[in-house]
Amino acid sequence: MTNLQESLTRELLRTNRSGAYSCSTIVDCNTRKYHGLLVVPVPELDNENHVLLSSLDCTVIQHGAEFNLGIHKYQGNVYSPNGHKYIRELDIEKVPSTIYRVGGVVLKKEVVFQHYENRILLRYTLLDAHSQTTLRFRPFLAFRSVRQFTHENSTASRDYEEVENGIKTCMYAGYPTLYMQFSKKNQFIFSPYWYRGIEYPKEQERGYASNEDLYVPGYFDMNMRKGESVVFAASTKKSATSSLKKLFDKEVEDRHPRNNFLNCLITAAHQFHNRRGEERYILAGYPWFKCRARDTFIAAPGLTLSIEEVEYFEKVMKTGIHALKQFYTGNESTEPIYEIDKPDVPLWCLWAIQQYEDKVGKEKCAKMYGAFLKETMKFIESNKHPYMTVEDNGLLFVDGGKEKAMTWMNSTANGHPVVPRTGYIVEFNALWYNALRFCAEMSPSDSKDAQHYEALAEKVKESFVKTFWNQYGYLFDYVDAGEDEQDWSVRPNMIFAAALEYSPLDQSQKKSIIDICTRELLTPKGLRSLSPKSSGYNPMYVGPQAQRDYAYHQGTAWPWLGGFYLEACLKLFGRSRLSFVERQMIGYEDEMFQGCVGTIPELFDGNPPFTGRGAMSFAMNVAEILRTMELLEKMNYNTEGTK
Template identity: 45%
Template sequence: MSYISFEKTQLINLEFALSRELLRANRSGAYSSTTIAGCNTRKSHGLLVVPQPWLDHNNHVLLSSIDETIIQHNEEFNFGVRMYPNGTYNPKGHKYLRAFTAEPIPKITYRVGGVVLSKELLFAVNEARVMIRYTLEEATSQTTLRLKPFLAFRSVHQLTRANIDANIKYETCQKGVSWQMYNGYSRLNFQISKDTEYTHVPDWYFNIEYIREKELGLPHQEDLFVPGFFEVDLKKGESIIVSAGLEEIKPDTLNRLFNAEIKKRIPRNNFENCLLNSAEQFLVKSKNKTEIMAGFPWFGTWGRDTFIALPGVTLSRGDETSFKAVIDTMISTMRGPLFPNIGKNNQPDYESVDSPLWFFWCLQQYSTLKNNHTEIWKKYKKVLLTILEGYREGTEYNIRMLDNCLITAGGPGMALTWMDVFNNGKPITPRSGMAVEVNALWYNAVCYAVQLAEFSDDTSFLNEWKSVPEKIKASFLETFWDEKKGYLADYVYEGIKDWTIRPNMLLAASMPFSPITEEMQDAVLKRVKSDLLTDRGLRSLTPTHPLYKGVYAGNQTERHLAYHQGTVFPWLISHFSEAWLKLQGKSGLSFIEDIYASFEPVVFEAGLGSVSEIFDGDPPHESRGAISQAWSISALIRIKELIEKTKTSK
């Protein structure tokens, strides 16, 4: 039996089926995503969603969905599902759902009368191509399968309406046709492994709604274009393969290609393999660049997320080549000592004080693994010096080292830490000044650079920097620690210390070089455990705070107000686990093993086989945000690695 599977009673429950989503991404940054019912609930859903870099930096939905209809004795049974205004669903193909399995690839089985049809979804690893294998498992008489494609040809961030600019014409290709709805877009080649009859009857379907967008108070209604339909007669036991891709393919090779692609998959037959399977999907390779997508289905490449996720999605899987390729790609994007954080209007945004410091941490993970400290210093010294000197002398966004050797950053209207959400142009968590995690990362970065220089006998660097860590440490303790409170201040701005209990203090305990004593680390962990720890990660704010929001829901403003005010982030759990095991050793193993195991139910919810971006702060900690997030997956892979290392340590 498949590790991830659902039966009829679950599948015909539309609420259940619409809350379970499929996602498969590939090396080109393209993806395929929908629900197990085949009903798109997000504007970012689609069977073929691809980059169109000559248009913009977004993904674009070309093929939204396909309606499958079984025809027998002149009776038609449509397996499609779409939502229209007033919560109306038409057609209601979910009532024919009988089984779902995810291994080796997603397989959905329908039954109507004596007809059983299965549908297997496969997304190519190295090209933008979705393939669907339909098999007539059972039939008592002649059966015809009709396939009706729904086209969008628009960005994942937009919706479309019927218009006179759409090109409703088609061109023939081998055993299929191709469409290009608008100039500038790639052609969509729709081909079938068997000869079929295509009937061109262009039409628009109006006012299709996406329930998840509606729940978020966002635009949620659009029109989709249906150019026509294909019909093919099937015999019992017969299979056909449908291919939708940017490049035309030889239909006679589809069966071989389909089977070859299946073999490339890491089987999702247990929790650990689900994480490994998901991890490889975040790596995007194009020309001379290798990047990490922060999350699917709507995130792009984010600097901070890249560095936090990188060791887990590459090194922990034994993929050193991709690790180095991502590092080199990120270096090529630097502006002074800064890395780009997110894209904004197709222009990079460098407003991140911690990304360069996470870069040090990434290299630290690699050199610790490989024991290649002198090699790292030789190759990356120039970059590391650019960051260290840039921070010491001062750079953009008021980022600079103070006389006490701590880092300050930002100012009114700025949000440079990972808690960077704005509402009405103002940061919701304005943490300008000296942020606790930034200075924990800074201390670790300087200590690591000194360590590398010592391995390489770089006396010039050591003469300049060797005394700095002790100064940082002394200032850190004086600035952030309070013996009576027993934990660290979250940030200090204009002389005022903010004692709000957030998870940021955790990094002072988890970093390889810690600026606080073991007793302080223990106190910090106890505070984080009592106030912030859940079985889905760490809350971003203690529930005792008046601004705490336990549910991430509502319109955009309501969600923004909740994002860093109680919402749970899984990525932090690896740093909690690392700090815990660093102090407790093998005696702390069972607790961390329980934390790791508590995440297993997540792969059966939301994004199947993956882990979401965030969860509600309040029980039952419902999955929220993007259905598959790189740093969430990375955190759990790293925890598993930490557990195994601790077990075998002396």
């Protein structure tokens, strides 16, 4: 904790399951512009999150001497104050709990974000003190978008009003009022000051502007007795201060303990929940991702079904299917789900429903989603999608992929996709074949629908192998029929043809694909997005935005792809690969202590030491690791009912 080279690389994330979050490093030194103690959406302004309260410095005062427990990085590589040197212990099993020692004073700080409310709660407990002790709290305010910076200006309002055991203030018109209150009476001293030149090294690494000024309106003072606790609440609503201690205890009780790998992932899964009224969504990741359609359907089974939360899956799918139906009918979506128009989104939605059927059974699945399955297949076959058509050979053909990113490999440079995938795309058609066979299974066996899906599936199977299989024993990533162009790059997208429940490949072809992926793409952190033997391999996701865009899908490793690879291994080789899959899981378990503690980042460098990069927590990665763990558990226990 006292070694900043170690502690500043580790972050803690707390969310309220309604879009707001609280995030910083484990020593509470903000290193990103996305960091903040209270970061909330402000829909009246835009669709971004906004940092209201950046941080809260606590100062211990004894015999007139002040010991500030905070820490900020300023320009010139200066850290001040150096409150991290007083840290003696950090425990995050239930909620983040930090113990500070200043001489004879031992102070404990615990943090929790109230579920479904924009309210962060901090509890300070004076565990030991040999003389009168005063605590001073100094709030650092930003009132800005997570994508911008604030600087000293004359527009910011200094006005505040005293409320019960605290104050309320709002720096700019259009923003919600920020309430800062304590469970105990205190004295607020108005002492406005701008702290200039605070710097965020993570933004420097990413090639962005990196410094700002933060406004401190004053400070709160209160005397504390040994053994006494006080709860601080920062919220966009007024708090009932007399109930803050009970509220804190209740929120702690509701938390899932992070005492092993699985429980860490379950806690991470819940952080992606997003509730707006009666609607339920899945955020694609933190801190900058919103709800994206493809990510929602890929992540939903792992984040819900794999941890026995079937009801939440149904709620998420209800929202997602509503958005898809609006798209099918040409209506503008009323749901805040982005990229609903991507061609593979309906296919991933059908795959998610297939995982639901595996969990609850055919009868319940047909009752819930039977009509939607038929509607989706009709939409696809009618060639109503603006970017995708069903060709005479039965395969799906995507048009315009060189001008606009159509697949999950969606990074762009100079207005064009870095990986321009167009025409017959391998995972689209693997998903299409799987969807046809699944829909045939879900239809009455003697119905016209079942016969139609089966007949089309046979045509797709023959065309798939003829179009994608090459003489070197793997699949082309895409084939553009219009230009007779075949992409020979060894990419992970072919693994879906071996991993899905219904595959157009035979066993020997699946084995060949798995062997290629094992030799050229497999890392301890998932599959590389491009083989080191292929042209353009660029495995290090570092540097300015443009440099990172070119590396994003050109060799970086993705855990969610690793999930499908491991599923393919288990399906093809059975129990003989159990120990191999378990060893792969260890590579992810190590990440619980790195980066954002207790979760999995967006991607990893494709070369050793496979450093985590990008967003600090990524839904599809967490989901697929959870789904792989469920597959492992099933295989461990399905042999004659014994392990």
